[in-house]
Amino acid sequence: MSDRERTVVVVGGGIAGIQVSLDLANMGFDVHLVERTPSIGGRMAQLDKTFPTNDCSMCILSPKMIECANNPRIKMHTYSELESVKGAFPAFEVVIREKARYVDLTRCTGCGDCVAKCPSKVSSEFDAGLVKRKAIYVPFVQAVPKKMTIDKEHCIMITKGKCGNCKKACKAGAIDYDQKDNLITFEASAIVLATGFDVFDVTVAQEFSYGRAKNVLTSLELERMLNASGPTGGHIVRPSDHQEPKKIAFIQCVCSRDKKYKEYCSSVCCMYATKEAILAREHCPELSSTIFYMDLRAVGKGFQNFVQRAKRDYGVEYIRARPAKVEEDPTTGDALVYYENSRTGESIARRYDMVVLCPALVPTLGSESLCSLLGVRIDGDKFVAIPRPADRPVDTSVKGIFACGFCQTPMDIPDSVVQASGAAARVAQALGVS
8 A cells, every 4th residue: 555545634722633543553554633722632631530430530630641642553643734625635734823822842842941930820721720830831731742742822922022921940951932834745545523512601691600600610521620630639619719519519511402402302411410429429429410301311331320329328409390490599609500301390599519510511512614625524513414324333424534523423432432443443444454
């Protein structure tokens, strides 16, 4: 096979993108892994544990991230995007834009001296906005590559020509304020999309008071709070007064399964709410959790037993109801949840120390424009369309371009990994490699 015939582009560096890259590399393909953020790892890197086993998320993910970085057949392009794609299967001409980090990766050691001296602060995307990061930063402790990136929108030196503290602090001489974007052109035989998901902005659902009531959080914010490497060191605290909560309510299907917003089920919310309720009780032995749900969807292996264990061993209460609104008590900061008992029709108001919203999960920002660039069809919910899901479950509308994981339909981590391996096998089959 020629170099072009054994070259594959994988777009998205989450668990699905990592798995398909490793499988392809192990089959002898050269892989260009393109990730738009400064590190691979994706959403799984933000999680504390995984359901239904409650295994450490990073304990599973980190070895794969390191293996991916060390595999000689995988070329990682982090903080990068597809600029253009021309041609057709099996001869695509691909251009990747590696965005300027303003840091020389060959010199940067990831020591963090520059971060300590940076005066500019901005909300941390990785920690779901719960804390601030600096304008020069590494996304998280286990980042791969563990190299600094300068956020040019918030760097005082780049925006105003002042400061320069990071350059003065960098003993390796890695800071380069004049660095430019780099365009890389090559030929590839196939492309795999694994762009994952984003969390829907629930501020539009004003009845839940997110963004107004301090003690109303999203599930991703609680996930970061539960994580030992997170902003609170694994301690659950109310944002209003930093006290440990005693009662937490989880509200399912916020802006999901709703004709006003997203009509589909996001697939994982019932189970991660159960997981977070269990973990919350382990962190705070006196804490009680209530999960408000429309339908409990626990269809995977061990999922129903996981729910039963949550009820039996952790006292998690499940109420089949869709709360109508959440209000803040201005005196105490407590959250009042108003709902109707679906069996009796009784209207009820309950008081909680914190409310956790489980939002709709949507295709990642930029996936629609990426599909437009590639000529790949999307469905009405902006997921990658799969024309023949029964017998071609990873084939998109464009020959030689495949999709796996959450970018094509909501699914959990194990299903994403299985489908990623399936996508790698499908690439090999399409190219006639046994």
